[in-house]
Amino acid sequence: MPDIKTSIKICLILLSGTLAYSCSVSNYKLVKANRSAYQMNQNAEVDSTIIKTYTPYKTKLEEEMNQVIGHADVLMSKVDTVPENLLRNFFSDACLAQALKIDPEIDLAMPSTKGGIRIDVPKGPIRLTNIFELMPFENELIVYKLKGSDVQNLLEFIADTGGQPIAGFSMKIKEGKPADVIIKGKPFDPGRSYWVLTSDYIAGGGDRVESFKNPLEKKMLNLRVRAALIGYVKENEAAGKSIKPILDGRITKN
Amino acid sequence: MEELLRISRRNFLKTGGIAAAATALNLNALGSFASGDVVKLTILHTNDVHSRIEPFPMDGSKNQGLGGTARRAALLKQIRATEKNILLFDAGDIFQGTPYFNKYGGELEMKLMTAMKYDAATMGNHDFDNGLEGFYKQLPHADFPIICSNYDFKDTLMHASTTPYQIFRKEGLKIGVFGVGIELHGLVADANYGNTQYADPVATANKFAALLKQEHQCDLVICLSHLGYKYDHKRVSDQVLAKSTSNIDLIIGGHTHTFMEKPEDVVNLSGGITTINQVGFAGINLGRIDYYFEKYKGKRIQTASPYVISEALEV
Numbered sequence: 343m344p345d346i347k348t349s350i351k352i353c354l355i356l357l358s359g360t361l362a363y364s365c366s367v368s369n370y371k372l373v374k375a376n377r378s379a380y381q382m383n384q385n386a387e388v389d390s391t392i393i394k395t396y397t398p399y400k401t402k403l404e405e406e407m408n409q410v411i412g413h414a415d416v417l418m419s420k421v422d423t424v425p426e427n428l429l430r431n432f433f434s435d436a437c438l439a440q441a442l443k444i445d446p447e448i449d450l451a452m453p454s455t456k457g458g459i460r461i462d463v464p465k466g467p468i469r470l471t472n473i474f475e476l477m478p479f480e481n482e483l484i485v486y487k488l489k490g491s492d493v494q495n496l497l498e499f500i501a502d503t504g505g506q507p508i509a510g511f512s513m514k515i516k517e518g519k520p521a522d523v524i525i526k527g528k529p530f531d532p533g534r535s536y537w538v539l540t541s542d543y544i545a546g547g548g549d550r551v552e553s554f555k556n557p558l559e560k561k562m563l564n565l566r567v568r569a570a571l572i573g574y575v576k577e578n579e580a581a582g583k584s585i586k587p588i589l590d591g592r593i594t595k596n
Numbered sequence: 597m598e599e600l601l602r603i604s605r606r607n608f609l610k611t612g613g614i615a616a617a618a619t620a621l622n623l624n625a626l627g628s629f630a631s632g633d634v635v636k637l638t639i640l641h642t643n644d645v646h647s648r649i650e651p652f653p654m655d656g657s658k659n660q661g662l663g664g665t666a667r668r669a670a671l672l673k674q675i676r677a678t679e680k681n682i683l684l685f686d687a688g689d690i691f692q693g694t695p696y697f698n699k700y701g702g703e704l705e706m707k708l709m710t711a712m713k714y715d716a717a718t719m720g721n722h723d724f725d726n727g728l729e730g731f732y733k734q735l736p737h738a739d740f741p742i743i744c745s746n747y748d749f750k751d752t753l754m755h756a757s758t759t760p761y762q763i764f765r766k767e768g769l770k771i772g773v774f775g776v777g778i779e780l781h782g783l784v785a786d787a788n789y790g791n792t793q794y795a796d797p798v799a800t801a802n803k804f805a806a807l808l809k810q811e812h813q814c815d816l817v818i819c820l821s822h823l824g825y826k827y828d829h830k831r832v833s834d835q836v837l838a839k840s841t842s843n844i845d846l847i848i849g850g851h852t853h854t855f856m857e858k859p860e861d862v863v864n865l866s867g868g869i870t871t872i873n874q875v876g877f878a879g880i881n882l883g884r885i886d887y888y889f890e891k892y893k894g895k896r897i898q899t900a901s902p903y904v905i906s907e908a909l910e911v
Contacts, residue, residue, distance in 0.1 A: 382662060382663050389669035400650070
């Protein structure tokens with residue numbers, strides 16, 4: 343049996359060949375890997391000590407989170423592969439509606455990216471927890487006055503990413519580019535400025551949005567995104583209305 | 597617990613068959629003799645649990661009824677009852693996603709991971725959601741190391757809170773673990789990561805993998821990654837990382853919430869195998885890889901060599 347020095351030499355010879363293997367000294371050789379995964383489903387047993395650990399947290403939380411704040415007529419699913427969906431329309435319409443009450447000048451809105459919308463909202467009672475899970479982040483809504491060219495940049499981002507949550511305007515995506523953009527009933531005019539509602543996250547360059555780097559003006563609303571969603575649902579409920587988003591063709595793609 | 601497995605085949609391959617199977621593939625059992633002893637190492641992993649303490653509620657949504665820490669803990673207890681060499685890891689985004697995080701800031705997540713005896717975790721972008729202060733505040737509840745190799749926290753309050761790598765010892769085996777995170781700029785609010793310095797994940801991974809495999813002579817090198825499985829664009833992903841590095845045996849991935857049908861085996865820079873695995877999100881699945889090592893009498897040269905791979909456990 344060759345000693346270690348000899349082995350290292352042999353190893354170096356191997357290294358100089360076409361197979362550049364890594365070399366080190368060990369008592370073990372990996373010979374096999376067996377792989378699988380378990381799913382935590384209804385057939386799984388539960389560990390009662392874990393439940394005991396989280397129960398006090400759960401009880402306190404549930405009192406707050408289980409309140410029903412409104413009702414939805416349809417299941418709103420998180421589907422990221424389509425240009426427009428019910429969940430995004432609900433989300434962006436709610437933010438725009440609440441923000442307009444504070445600032446009626448807003449022309450258009452992209453209050454989140456599609457990635458920022460986290461989870462389905464079920465059909466039926468909407469509980470506070472549904473909105474927290476939909477929008478777990480502490481982001482704020484802000485209004486920016488943008489040059490036409492920066493709005494164009496935003497429209498291009500929306501087109502390039504195959505659609506985003508928008509409100510207050512409609513557009514088509516043709517060959518990955520924005521087309522037929524209608525804002526407040528009029529064609530988009532790159533020669534003028536617009537008031538755009540978004541979140542501090544997006545404005546700060548989140549999800550690679552570059553359009554808000556050089557705004558002409560900025561207006562803080564002192565309104566968090568989640569607070570806007572909760573307010574919208576609660577106000578509809580108080581008015582005897584359910585949440586009933588529709589696909590209105592605000593973004594279509596060829 | 598077998599009914600929860602993706603594929604379950606009892607005694608698929610008797611352990612006695614390993615030596616024969618390995619000899620056929622073995623390019624380099626130089627200067628040593630297999631002793632016939634086999635050491636089994638069980639790697640268990642989660643990623644992007646996102647504060648999912650309880651299963652998803654039964655409300656008609658896509659993942660209703662799935663996940664839950666009480667189930668994961670029970671399963672882990674069962675596995676621990678039969679396996680002696682276990683390492684349990686998480687690839688980041690422990691925080692954010694349910695009101696438990698909004699209300700308690702991640703305290704419960706850390707306590708439960710500690711109760712489940714996690715061996716280590718790396719940080720995902722959402723672990724910065726309450727700022728460095730928010731993460732730091734929960735560390736007293738985490739009795740396991742936070743491994744971050746390409747985030748430099750030296751100019752922050754987290755300067756002594758993480759480690760760039762850790763070596764675990766199991767029945768004579770040395771398992772080296774390091775962790776790479778995603779670029780924070782543009783993904784996390786500036787104020788939330790403060791003076792954290794970000795280093796290139798590929799260069800960092802190469803450095804630490806070589807250190808662990810070559811200098812520390814680890815028998816297995818694992819990278820906990822929150823880079824994401826793959827992208828259409830050129831962004832660095834686990835696929836890019838696997839192809840561009842040497843000395844990594846396993847990348848436990850996260851960030852993209854990818855439910856991989858099975859782990860992916862990539863030929864790495866030095867012609868060896870780097871396996872990528874990621875198990876979706878929310879603690880719906882627990883990944884498991886059983887590695888079998890044959891013990892040699894006397895020192896032997898360790899080289900990247902083929903080994904038998906199966907998509908079924910022998911339980």
